[in-house]
Amino acid sequence: MFDKLEEKMENRFSSHPLSGSKTGQYFTNEDGTVKVPAIMLTPELLDAIRTDLVTYRWNSSDFLLSTYFKNGTHYMWEVMTMLLNGSADNVKQSKEILMIDLTPMSKNKDVAPSPRVLNTHYRIDVLPPEFRQRKTVVVVRNPKDSCVSQFYHEKILMSKLNPVFASRANMAFADFAQEYMYSKDIPYGSYFDYTEYMWSLRNEPNILLVFYENLKLNPVEVIQSVNEFMGTNRSPELVQQIADATKFERMKKSKEEARVTKEMLELGETVKMEGDLQTSVGDLMLKLYRKGEVGDWKNHFTVAQNEEFDALLAAWKGGKDIPFIY
Template identity: 50%
Template sequence: MENSKRHPMAGSITGEYFVSDDGSVRVPALMTRPAAFPKVREDLVAYTWNDSDFLLASYPKNGTNFIWEIMTMLVKGSANYANIVKGALMIDIFPIGESSQLFPSPRVLNTHYRTDVLPQEFRKGKTVAILRNPKDVCVSWYYDMKNLASINSQSHLFEDMNFSQYLPRFLHDKDAPYGTYFDFVEYMWSLRNNSNILIVFYEDLKLDPLATIQKLNEFMETNRSIDLIQQIAEATSFDKMKEGKLLLSLSKDLIKLEHADNEKGHSLLKQLKTRMGHIYRKGGIGDWKNHFTVAANKKFDDFLRQWEGGKSIPFKY
């Protein structure tokens, strides 16, 4: 692949890949702590699916945090924010054997991997896949990648790369983190008629949250009332959820704040706000219009016209 199409964070941090049954798809196995990966993989292979659980499969920046929170509220029957971190139930990074001891079923497990590269057990249960229009994903993933690179001391990979330079890497590099968005979406969309799969669009969640949450309620068979669905919709609006999750994080760190001087307390608050800013950056529809040049948009549209697997997907831009 020519260098202009090579993703700056291409390849597997762990040196390992998740591979589909027929061997045609290889997705980099990612871990912020590569040494922990063997235990994560061991637990995945050994796991027996619990039918009271749900799986959320979402490519990064497709609205994972929002729909996980909604699904968890439906499971718990409450519009209160989850007091656990989503990452603790993310089978990509946390050994599921350990999370099962800490967080008993029913629960919402989540992954950024397409399900055909996961063990068969993870394809048995009720699975929700959330899809978002590729232009907004490209923008949001670019900013998140820059943040991840800085956390992993790889900031030099993005220092001189602007969005226009990043775009062809998003389009073409199959060795990018979690593989390409297009392969993920195409495969998950192909499962849309399976009885244990529900496809939800991020834009529908934003434009008509009540109808979308009701669809989730029916699919998950949680039988929640219209009143609770209304409360969940209100609690998970972008601004309210961003503020609510920040306050929840602050409440967990109250002891640190109480025993910190003003300077340390302000530093902690700043760190939490920064973290929330990365997770909940804008959350809108159409932010791509603020980043795409005319030439970049043409290049993207040309790619989409050639993407046969995406022609039937009703994206909203």
């Protein structure tokens, strides 16, 4: 049923401005059986990113963070970086400069040297072999909250950050939810495909999979598990301090106080932002921090929309064993 639903809806909801059918740009696994649309701010930037990913040689002191779009990337990146730094002080570094999807590896090596936490929204089987079998933390968020968070990200942030996304500013949530549920032709591919694959890796020794909701509700326990996985051996006191420092409102406030950073401005130059758009990139990036709540989907889904989503989840064989927290 899941495949039939996807097939039925696929042609109706492939209108994303960076859909693979429009850009013709994909990341694929080695045998070509998996193909996900690439995130492309400019063709030149994507070419530079691809070149650097293929030629990059992994630094053994680094870690990889892989999450689907709007599944808690910033939250976990702050946690992991604080553990690496051995400090709960606000992280001055910009996560975006270490996002291998957006910044060429040759651009970040000087401003953010190892040890560091590289991060991506791509499933790891479509990345070059150099990025596989590395110590990787995966964060999974329930699909309903993920859908709502992604909707606001594109509506509020991306529509202003990139002219290609201008049409998303007026997109209704009902239309976005249909696209989210049924289309594979969106950057990073389907949430369901990503999550099903990454869930299948949960018992691999180089993978630590955590749920966003557990990180929110039981931060000390989850951060300690990350501490052990990374081998950072930080004290229980520091783990508690990091849990306190990364509470959503406190982290959001620290980012507001930091405003635009040198790395953000460099990122603005990298993606060819000009004039007012480049100088406001710091303020725009603050919109990444909206609510971070568990269960916010209940404020957005109608009864009918929720029933449709539940029917899709019930038909999703690859997700039936995933203990989502709603």
